[in-house]
Amino acid sequence: MITIKHPVDLPDTYPLERIGALKELLFFDIETTGFSGDTSQLYLIGCTYHDGFGWKLIQWFADTRESEAQLLESFFTFMKRFRILVHFNGDGFDIPYLLKCCRRLGLNYNFDSIISLDIYKKIKPYRKLLGLENMKQKSIEQFLGVSREDKCSGGELIQVYRDYLMSHESFLYDLLILHNEDDLKGMPSILPILNYADMLExxxxxxxxxxxxxxxxxxxxxxxxxxxxxxxxxxxxxxxxxxxxxxxxxxxxxxxxxxxxxxPNYKDYYYLPMEDTAIHKSVGEYVDKDARKKATARTxxxxxxxxxxxxxxxxxxxxxxxxxxxxxxxxxxxxxxxxxxxxxxxxxxxxxxxxxxxxx
Incomplete structure (x- = not known):
């Protein structure tokens, strides 16, 4: 396993104190070779956090297939320092994926002790009001006027990772690490979408x-x-x-x-065609039968x-x-x-x- 850690500049796009104290927040994103933790491999976990002096980026990279368990152990140990985990669609993908990896590898880790804040779930109830075509991160970026170009998609990087395991070429390693870093750096750009949830709540x-x-x-x-x-x-x-x-x-x-x-209870009424109105039967009994008829829902x-x-x-x-x-x-x-x-x-x-x- 390779651990990468260094300072990172993140823009101030949203008042994070609405989520929690700065030191309590951990942003994270993962990279995998498939959609299920039962049948594919986790090869990279990246996090950003504030240490009181500035933002830091930390990544754990599986440079061999055998280091997957080490990635998970490092991440879950590190996560204990924080109270709130912030992510995009992590409740739907990242978290279930990691839990399946833990079960497959016999590791007893969970997310029970941390609060999960899923930006995707937070804003999903307002998708139609915002006029979002879908809930993909790219759609939210376009709505907010954010221009960010991905050099490679997550799917394309699967083969890049497989090639890296065979060759350990440094340019492949850089491509994998920088993609995850760009995703984490891009997360602050979509945080302003939370203002809509704040307002509407x-x-x-x-x-x-x-x-x-x-x-x-x-x-x-x-x-x-x-x-x-x-x-x-x-x-x-x-x-x-x-x-x-x-x-x-x-x-x-x-x-x-x-x-x-x-x-609502039209069966209790008569309709008077000449007056174009309905009256209760208790009163209508005194109206000439030729001047009244049983009311319908429409009359x-x-x-x-x-x-x-x-x-x-x-x-x-x-x-x-x-x-x-x-x-x-x-x-x-x-x-x-x-x-x-x-x-x-x-x-x-x-x-x-x-x-x-x-x-x-």
Whole structure:
């Protein structure tokens, strides 16, 4: 086994204190000859960490097939110094892979004593909102405007490693070591994506609301404790939205006119065609039989005129619709609707969920 250790310059791209104390964080990445620790070989583990004076890089490289166990022993011994393990999709690949290697080699190591922070899992719930094509690290880099060129893919390096085991050529060794080092140096470039999780897991505070325009819309502005690096925009009726830095701004089209409230228990109602409304059977019994009929789900409603705000989930009642199959629910608008901080926050999240679904 070969151990490489030296200082490394890592950019300050995200306030790491949100994750934990600097000395508690260990970033890691592995290189393997396949997808399963049962049938392929681990040949490189790389880590970056802060020792109180600066960032350091440490790598353990299997220069022979027999040194795989030594790699694992060195890594797990070193890992005991830290409290939080940071990685990209490590919960899905790296960690299960290493555990399978340990079982195959009869080593009694695990990750029970360390907290795992998977950047991939942290941001995955917001993929649609962010408009990410997929959850590959390259897609996140493109979203953040990061330009990083891989000289070789992990798959291509499998043959490079096999050639190295046969020849021990220094240029092959350098290629393997530098690829892993570049991956670790590149991890800070995607850390800003965590700002979106920070924001969306924190409350939105409504700071203004105003009805505007002759075709009325409601302009709403929320503030958040966190700020995002790349703005998000969406514009398709009835929602126009911009998420910029720490501010969410929305224009919501209001409905002005007549809407219907549909009673859920239509079998208990009569429909009055002349009045175009439904009444409860306890009252309808006194209406002439020729002027009433049994209500159906589509005709069991009462109507209301006014100015209405669309809602994108169950928040206010009674909820009204344009018709029985209407996709949106509405509530009669009043500024007091959003007076409560929790309600205002819930409505902001409804809008963001709606945008996520529309981007699917």
């Amino acid at each position: 924190s409350p939105f505070t409504l700071t203004s609301q105003e009805v505007c325009g002759s075709w009325p819309f409601l302009n709403l502005t929320w503030q958040n404790p966190y700020s995002i690096p790349v703005p998000l925009e969406y514009d398709s009726a009835p929602v126009s939205m911009e998420l910029h830095r720490d501010t969410l701004t929305c224009n919501i089209s209001l409905y002005q006119g007549e809407l219907k409230f549909f009673y 069991c409603y009462t109507k209301k005129c006014g100015l209405f705000l669309p809602q994108f989930g169950p928040l206010w009642s009674p909820a009204l619709k344009e018709d029985y199959k209407g996709l949106l629910d509405y509530v009669e608008y009043s500024p007091d609707l959003l007076a409560g901080p929790e309600t205002a926050d819930s409505y902001a999240r409804q809008i963001l969920d709606y945008v996520s679904r529309k981007r699917d």
